[in-house]
Amino acid sequence: MGEKILLATQNPGKLREFKALLSDLGEALLSPREVGIRLEVEESGQTYRENAVLKARAFAAASGLMALADDSGLEVDALGGAPGVRSARFAPQPGATDADRRAYLLQRLQGRPQPWRARFRCWIALATPEGALYFGEGTCEGQIIPEERGQGGFGYDPIFLLEERGVTMAELTAEEKNRLSHRALAVEAIRPVLRRLLRGEPSAG
Numbered sequence: 001m002g003e004k005i006l007l008a009t010q011n012p013g014k015l016r017e018f019k020a021l022l023s024d025l026g027e028a029l030l031s032p033r034e035v036g037i038r039l040e041v042e043e044s045g046q047t048y049r050e051n052a053v054l055k056a057r058a059f060a061a062a063s064g065l066m067a068l069a070d071d072s073g074l075e076v077d078a079l080g081g082a083p084g085v086r087s088a089r090f091a092p093q094p095g096a097t098d099a100d101r102r103a104y105l106l107q108r109l110q111g112r113p114q115p116w117r118a119r120f121r122c123w124i125a126l127a128t129p130e131g132a133l134y135f136g137e138g139t140c141e142g143q144i145i146p147e148e149r150g151q152g153g154f155g156y157d158p159i160f161l162l163e164e165r166g167v168t169m170a171e172l173t174a175e176e177k178n179r180l181s182h183r184a185l186a187v188e189a190i191r192p193v194l195r196r197l198l199r200g201e202p203s204a205g
């Protein structure tokens, strides 16, 4: 069996995007479901990078495979950079949905002067079962708008406007989002390392 890379996420939106972004890796790419692993890793780190490492290491240890994790989030200047690393948990009520988190974010922004400058950030960590780590990072600038637009993507996409294009992230096709998103840029940064590792060559990172 050749080298494989396990996608260390249970988030369906992220899984879909990674599968498309890394489609050139073909059968080398596996989802947790395909290897019969289900893990909820506590994101106890203070930074995206730390949380990406926690997830990648946990999945690599559980599977014996190389594991690729992302930790990502939305930073809104008017909220001092919140929700940031807490983006997935940003809502007061337990069991909150993506829609609840968008509504809560807009509630927090009410009364603050627009434009609400913001950016998505993504850190990718790849962990090998032997303990090596590699990284990629990407950022995508935009602004939060008060009304949802578009059906694509996931998370905060319907309220994240890409000013130059005049559309929200959720109004892009999957292909368009995958050309410019924070996750796409982070994947481009780490792609050469993935290629080398899949060829069985050591990588300097």
Ligand code: IMP
Binding pocket: 011, 043, 070, 071, 072, 073, 074, 085, 087, 088, 120, 153, 154, 155, 156, 157, 169, 181, 183
């Ligand atoms: P985590 O990386 O699992 O901690 O979760 C990141 C959270 O940030 C997601 O649950 C979304 O709420 C948000 N997020 C990350 N990437 C995106 C994106 O591409 N679009 C919209 N929201 C995102």
